[in-house]
Amino acid sequence: MTDKKxxxxxxxxTTGPGGAETVFLDIAQHLHLPYYDNLAIIKGHGWVEDxxxxxxxxxxxxxxYGFLSIPYYQQLYQLIRHENVALIHAHLLGSTLTYSILSxxxxxxxxxxxxxxxxxxxxxxxxxxxxxxMRMGVDKLIAVSRDLAAYIQTRKLFPRSAIDVIYNGVDQHxxxxxxxxxxxxxxxxxxxxxxxxxxxxxxxxxxxxxxITAVSLLKNPRLHxxxxxxxxxxxxxxxxxxxxxxxxTAQMHFIGFYDNTPEFLAQxxxxxxxxxxxxxxxxxxEAMATGLPVIATRCGGPEEILQHLSTGxxxxxxxxxxxxxxxxxxxxxxxxxxxxxxxGKEHMRITFxxxxxxxxxxxxxxxxxxxxx
Numbered sequence: 001m002t003d004k005k006x007x008x009x010x011x012x013x014t015t016g017p018g019g020a021e022t023v024f025l026d027i028a029q030h031l032h033l034p035y036y037d038n039l040a041i042i043k044g045h046g047w048v049e050d051x052x053x054x055x056x057x058x059x060x061x062x063x064x065y066g067f068l069s070i071p072y073y074q075q076l077y078q079l080i081r082h083e084n085v086a087l088i089h090a091h092l093l094g095s096t097l098t099y100s101i102l103s104x105x106x107x108x109x110x111x112x113x114x115x116x117x118x119x120x121x122x123x124x125x126x127x128x129x130x131x132x133x134m135r136m137g138v139d140k141l142i143a144v145s146r147d148l149a150a151y152i153q154t155r156k157l158f159p160r161s162a163i164d165v166i167y168n169g170v171d172q173h174x175x176x177x178x179x180x181x182x183x184x185x186x187x188x189x190x191x192x193x194x195x196x197x198x199x200x201x202x203x204x205x206x207x208x209x210x211x212i213t214a215v216s217l218l219k220n221p222r223l224h225x226x227x228x229x230x231x232x233x234x235x236x237x238x239x240x241x242x243x244x245x246x247x248x249t250a251q252m253h254f255i256g257f258y259d260n261t262p263e264f265l266a267q268x269x270x271x272x273x274x275x276x277x278x279x280x281x282x283x284x285x286e287a288m289a290t291g292l293p294v295i296a297t298r299c300g301g302p303e304e305i306l307q308h309l310s311t312g313x314x315x316x317x318x319x320x321x322x323x324x325x326x327x328x329x330x331x332x333x334x335x336x337x338x339x340x341x342x343x344g345k346e347h348m349r350i351t352f353x354x355x356x357x358x359x360x361x362x363x364x365x366x367x368x369x370x371x372x373x
Contacts, residue, residue: 005035005036005037005084006035006036006037006084006085006086007036007037007038007039007083007084007085007086008033008036008037008038008039008085008086008087008088008089008365009039009040009041009080009083009085009087009088009089009099010024010027010028010038010039010040010041010089010091011040011041011042011088011089011090011091011095011098011099012024012040012042012048012090012091012092012095013042013043013064013092013093013094013095013098014043014048014092014094015042015043015044015045015046015047015048015049016046016047016048016201016230017047017048017201017230017257018201019115019168019280019281019282019283020091020092020113020115020116021047021048021051022170022282023091023113023115023144023168023282023357024040024048024091025048025051025052025055025057026169026170026171026354026357026358027089027357027358027361028040028052028057029055029056029057030354030358031358031361031362031365033362033365033366033369036086036087037058037083038057038058039058039059039060039083039085040052040057040058040059040060041059041060041061041062041076041079042059042060042061042062043061043062043063043064044061044063045061047257049061060079062075062076062079064098068101073098073101073102076098076102077102077105077106080102080106080108085106085108086108086109086369086372087108087109087110087111087365087368087369087372088102088103088108088109088110088111089110089111089112089113089361089365090110090111090112090113091112091113091115092113092114092115092119093114093118093119093120093121093130095112096112096114096119096134096138097130097133097134099112099137100112100133100134100136100137100138101133101137102137103137103138103139104133104136104137108372109139109140109368109369109371109372110137110138110139110140111138111139111140111142111361111364111365111368112134112138112140112141112142113142113143113144113166114141114142114143114144114148114152114279115144115148115279115280116144116148116205116277116278116279116280117148117151117277117279117300118205119279120151120152120155120157131155131156131157134157135157135158138158139368140164140364140368141158141162141163141164142163142164142165142166142361142364143163143164143165143166143279144165144166144167144168144279144280144301145165145167145279145280145300145301145304146165146304147279147300147301147303147304148165148279148280148300148301149163149165151300164364166357166360166361167280167304167305167351167352167356167357168280168282168285168352168357169285169352169353169354169355169356169357169358170282170285170286170289170348170352170353170354171353171354172289172345172348172349172353172354174262174289175262175265175266175286175289175290175291177262177266178266179262179263179264179266179267180267181267182263182267183195183226183255183264183267184267186255187224187226187253187255189224192222193222193223193224194222194223194224194269194270194331195224195226195267195268195269195270196223196224196225196226196268196269196270196271196272196327197225197226197227197228197264197265197267197268197270197271197272197287198211198225198226198227198228198229198271198272198273198274198283199227199228199229199258199261199264199265199271199283199286199287200227200228200229200273200275200283201229201230201231201232201257202227202229202230202231202232202235202236202239202254203232203235204235204276205275205276205277205278206229206274206275206276207274207275207276207297207317207318208227208239208274209238209239209242210274210276210297210317210318210319210320210323211225211227211272211274211320211323212239212242212243212246212248212252213242213246213320214274214320214321214323214324214327215246215248215251215252215324216246216247216248216320217320217321217324218324218327218328220331221250221251223251223327223331224251224253225251225252225253225272226253226255226268227252227253227254227255228255228256228257228258228261228264229254229256229257230256230257231254231256236254239254261286262286262290265286265287265290265292266290268287268290268292269292270292270293270294270295270327270330270331270337271283271284271287271290271292271293271294271295272294272295272296272323272327273294273295273296273297273299273302274297274323275296275297275299275302275317276297276299276317276318277299277300278299278300278301278302279300279301280300280301280304280305281296281301281302281305284296284301284302284305284306284312285305285348285352288305288311288312288344288345288347288348288352289345289348289349290345291341291342291344291345292341292344293312293313293330293337293338293340293341293344294306294311294312294313294340294341294344295312295313295314295315295323295326295327295330296312296313296314296315297314297315297316297317297318297319297323298314298315298316298317299317302314305352306344307347309336309340310340310343311340311343311344311347312340312344313326313329313330313340
């Protein structure tokens with residue numbers, strides 16, 4: 001094995017689209033070290049696998065057999081040996097736990113990136129055992145925001161001094177092209193319709209209930225709200241019932257997963273994030289890169305991305321009145337909306353670029369590889 005190139009493993013335990021998955025893909029695709037190969041390990045078929053193929057990233061599917069399943073860990077151990085692995089980078093709780101156990105046996109350095117509070121769920125089964133394993137196995141813990149780092153410290157998973165914060169980044173050059181009015185045509189909307197969009201899978205933390213109530217308060221039929229993201233059946237039924245009760249069904253468009261995020265965002269006039277909790281919010285910086293005025297709730301990550309009335313507009317969580325007022329203000333003051341959009345785009349370019357994120361991770365890679373030599 002000594003004459004083989006060393007390998008860096010990139011691992012994640014989810015298969016569908018999302019912010020964490022996008023970061024995982026970007027790092028596996030773009031962060032290359034001399035004399036090292038990248039290998040992505042995923043747990044099944046789906047959107048992530050499709051993206052790996054599209055981006056030309058070498059990958060393997062290793063399906064789990066359950067927590068602490070010996071055959072599963074044997075398969076991963078053999079793969080690590082065969083690939084001459086030098087470093088492991090895991091994303092989200094499941095993969096962090098899996099590779100913490102393997103790191104203890106293989107003595108390989110492990111970087112773990114946690115992307116949200118869901119990764120530190122105090123109601124997780126066997127939570128104390130799992131957290132103890134991670135504390136022993138992880139060499140460097142990365143949080144995607146200071147707010148998340150503080151929460152990890154509060155939950156006593158890691159001391160704050162052991163956590164580094166690396167903001168997620170995107171390639172701003174992907175968000176510069178104009179897009180045809182596909183959405184208006186598909187939704188059969190008039191040319192003068194104003195499109196306000198949200199981007200995120202339908203799940204409780206996105207708190208689309210607040211957005212729906214805010215729409216009912218606006219009472220402006222020209223406004224159409226387009227939400228792109230995978231639908232969760234039970235929650236979607238609740239949202240549909242709320243829209244019917246408030247009489248805003250004609251203005252709310254839950255269109256499901258949209259495969260081209262830059263194209264989706266380029267068709268909007270404004271972006272709104274109504275979440276109750278966000279570890280960071282990739283969608284927010286993508287909207288900023290597009291040059292949209294952004295309204296977001298103070299739900300964790302966005303406060304570190306946006307400065308109120310400078311690079312964005314921040315409102316309290318679960319407050320539809322404040323959200324409706326913010327939308328109204330930016331519609332009635334187009335100069336302010338344009339100023340916020342321009343400042344947000346520049347701030348994103350400087351602070352949340354893909355290059356900045358990759359450079360920060362690269363420093364940790366080099367340090368851990370050097371310490372392990």
